[in-house]
Amino acid sequence: MKEGKSVKLNHQQPHQNGHLTPSKFAKLFDPEASWDKDQLGDVLHWIRQVLGLACGFLWGSIPLVGGIWFIIFLALSTGIIYSYYAVMLKVDEEEFGGHGALLQEGLFASITLFLLSWILVYSLAHF
Amino acid sequence: MAYPFSDFKYSDGLSVVGISFCTAIVCEAISWVLIYRTNSYKNLRSSIDKASKKLETMKTDSNKINIKKSKTKKIDRVETSLKESSRDLSLFKFKSGGVVALVLFVVFGLLNSLFEGKVVAKLPFKPFGLIMKMSHRGLQGNDPTDCSMAFLYFLCSISIRTNLQKFLGFAPPRGASAGLFPMPDPKTS
Numbered sequence: 001m002k003e004g005k006s007v008k009l010n011h012q013q014p015h016q017n018g019h020l021t022p023s024k025f026a027k028l029f030d031p032e033a034s035w036d037k038d039q040l041g042d043v044l045h046w047i048r049q050v051l052g053l054a055c056g057f058l059w060g061s062i063p064l065v066g067g068i069w070f071i072i073f074l075a076l077s078t079g080i081i082y083s084y085y086a087v088m089l090k091v092d093e094e095e096f097g098g099h100g101a102l103l104q105e106g107l108f109a110s111i112t113l114f115l116l117s118w119i120l121v122y123s124l125a126h127f
Numbered sequence: 128m129a130y131p132f133s134d135f136k137y138s139d140g141l142s143v144v145g146i147s148f149c150t151a152i153v154c155e156a157i158s159w160v161l162i163y164r165t166n167s168y169k170n171l172r173s174s175i176d177k178a179s180k181k182l183e184t185m186k187t188d189s190n191k192i193n194i195k196k197s198k199t200k201k202i203d204r205v206e207t208s209l210k211e212s213s214r215d216l217s218l219f220k221f222k223s224g225g226v227v228a229l230v231l232f233v234v235f236g237l238l239n240s241l242f243e244g245k246v247v248a249k250l251p252f253k254p255f256g257l258i259m260k261m262s263h264r265g266l267q268g269n270d271p272t273d274c275s276m277a278f279l280y281f282l283c284s285i286s287i288r289t290n291l292q293k294f295l296g297f298a299p300p301r302g303a304s305a306g307l308f309p310m311p312d313p314k315t316s
Contacts, residue, residue: 052286065251065252069251109286109289109290112281112282116282118251119140119250119251119279119282122249122250123135123136123140123274124138124140126249127135127137
């Protein structure tokens, strides 16, 4: 019963995260598309999370050991995020609060997700 | 306990993550019941969204056109409205946050009783300072790469709850954060 209501509530949300239609996927790679602040923020957030999870699994599987790889993850994910919005989408960052705001989107959650997946995969796969 | 991952030396880590995930879902369910489904929250949120977007539009326009006194007054009025709504929203959440905090505290106590003194994972790096205090909490021995339940629970709390809220659409609107920490106003520079 409650879950039913919850589902309805989700559908009422203007931004349906995780329910992108094919045309919306195309927008992700279209430098001509216009972006709402919330939309771009959400996209950058989820890209950060995917990168955190993927790097954590990769680092943990190989395994890459040492604090230096944490720094490398930070540099890599930040570089990818920057390349995405500045080079691929060609958005004017001033319209979205500047470089700082865009690069911070989802950063802390991404770091904790990366550490979590790195530690878990490393622990389970190599001991 | 016979389950698929029991052969791994550090399967306790998966238990911590699993319990944390269930806890996150319970917390969001509680928040939904107490906060998100109520009319007052929906009204507050929609007013914040409207004020935030209106403010952006007005500021964009004011950059293009010469600033007029009436324009400045309107911007001030919308900003004030935004700040008031944001403050109301924060207060609204604070009242119900106590229940969620209680759940998190109880679960932490449960995990503590289950995994006190146990190494639930192995760190692929050597922690230092505050991180080491957290990651080595309650553990015997000198190996800094031993990971305690507390550190894993902390990582889970941040990553899982944040992303779950984002996914369900429960994250606070961005206008709210703008209201709490006002950006430098373009008209003053």
